[in-house]
Structures are given as C-alpha cells and as structure tokens.
Amino acid sequence: xxxxxxxxxxxxxxxxxxxxxxxxxxxxxxxxxxxxxxxxxxxxxxxxxxxxxxxxxxxxxxxxxxxxxxxxxxxxxxxxxxxxxxxxxxxxxxxxxxxxxxxxxxxxxxxxxxxxxxxxxxxxxxxxxxxxxxxxxxxxxxxxxxxxxxxxxxxxxxxxxxxxxxxxxxxxxxxxxxxx
Numbered sequence: 001x002x003x004x005x006x007x008x009x010x011x012x013x014x015x016x017x018x019x020x021x022x023x024x025x026x027x028x029x030x031x032x033x034x035x036x037x038x039x040x041x042x043x044x045x046x047x048x049x050x051x052x053x054x055x056x057x058x059x060x061x062x063x064x065x066x067x068x069x070x071x072x073x074x075x076x077x078x079x080x081x082x083x084x085x086x087x088x089x090x091x092x093x094x095x096x097x098x099x100x101x102x103x104x105x106x107x108x109x110x111x112x113x114x115x116x117x118x119x120x121x122x123x124x125x126x127x128x129x130x131x132x133x134x135x136x137x138x139x140x141x142x143x144x145x146x147x148x149x150x151x152x153x154x155x156x157x158x159x160x161x162x163x164x165x166x167x168x169x170x171x172x173x174x175x176x177x178x179x180x
Contacts, residue, residue: 001023002139002143003142003143003146003158003161003162004016004019004020004023004158006143006146006147007019007146007157007158009147010147010150011155015155017095018095018098018101018155019101019155019158021087021090021091021095022098022101022102022105022159023105025079025082025083025086025087025102025105026079026083026102026105026106026109028075028078028079029072029075029076029079029106029109029110029113030109030112030113032071032072032075033068033072033075033109033112033113033116033117034116036068036071036072037068037116037117037119037120040064040068040120041120041123041124044064044120044121044123044124045124047060047124048124048125061121064120065117068113068117069113069114069117072110072113073110076106076109076110079106080102080103080106083097083102084097084099087102098155100156101155101156101159104156104159104160104163105159107159107163108159108160108162108163108166111162111163111166111167111170112162112166114166114170115135115166115169115170118131118169118170118173118174119131119132119135122180130179130180131173131180134169134172134173134180135169138165138166138168138169138172139165141164141165141168142161142162142164142165143161145161145164145165146158146161149161
C-alpha cells in the first residue's frame with residue numbers, strides 16, 4: 001500500500017520487515033471488514049430501492065452497524081491474542097515483538113473499518129462521491145504526515161499517520177453528515 005511505499009523511503013530493510021510483519025498480523029481484520037462490507041452492499045442497495053421496506057424496519061441500519069462492528073471487534077481480539085505467538089513463530093525469536101506497533105496498527109485498521117462502514121449507506125444510495133474525495137484527501141494527508149512523524153514515533157509513525165487521517169475523515173464526515 002501507499003503507506004508502506006512511503007515508509008520504504010525512510011526505513012532500513014530490517015524495519016520494513018517489521019512493518020510488513022505487523023501489517024500481515026492485522027490483515028485478517030481488514031479482510032473481515034472488507035468482506036462484510038462487500039457482502040452486505042447488494043442487500044443495502046435492494047433495501048434502499050424499496051423505501052417502504054426501509055420504513056417498516058427503521059432499526060435495520062443500527063442493527064447492521066452493531067453486527068458489523070461486533071464482528072470486526074471480535075476479529076481484532078483474535079488477531080491481537082494470536083499476534084505475539086505468530087510473531088515469535090515467524091521470526092523464530094530473532095525479532096522482538098512490538099506490542100505498541102501491533103496495537104497501533106490494530107486501532108488504525110479498526111478505524112479503517114469504521115471509515116468503510118461510514119461509506120456503506122451513501123454507497124448503497126449512489127451518493128458517495130463527496131465522501132470518496134474526502135477519504136482520498138485524508139489518505140494523502142496520511143502519506144504526507146508519515147515522514148513528519150518519524151522523528152517522534154519511529155516505526156510507529158506509519159500506523160499513527162493512518163490513525164490520524166482516519167480520525168480526521170471520520171470527524172469531518174460525521175460533522176458534515178447531511179452535506180456528504
């Protein structure tokens with residue numbers, strides 16, 4: 001991804017391996033959230049076409065969101081509990097487990113899932129262009145911010161930049177929810 005490519009400009013090879021391993025350990029969270037989002041989109045599109053059905057079940061979106069977040073949180077918990085063991089197995093004990101790096105990646109990937117959830121309803125209604133532009137802007141901010149954070153956070157700058165940009169996207173998209 002772009003954040004890994006930017007990290008390659010300032011990281012040494014050993015640090016890139018550490019970042020790659022950390023990203024790999026949190027990948028199941030991204031896979032679960034992406035699968036849920038893609039799998040539910042046709043249902044949401046159908047639901048939005050039939051406004052009468054939507055009005056009959058006004059709590060659907062809140063139940064859908066709760067189920068989505070609970071499933072992603074469960075995947076995050078499983079990934080976090082297994083991460084130290086997988087890290088030790090893959091590195092054969094030659095690299096120290098970085099709980100902070102993994103934790104920050106977990107939070108940033110969970111925020112990615114929240115961003116994806118924020119897109120679901122507008123995407124099913126074919127009105128996600130403005131949100132897409134906002135998300136692209138926050139991603140660019142993340143890529144620019146990453147090298148600036150290196151001095152203070154070292155390798156943790158990568159997930160910190162993603163985390164900050166996701167928080168920025170979520171706060172702006174929720175504050176201007178009626179316009180976006």
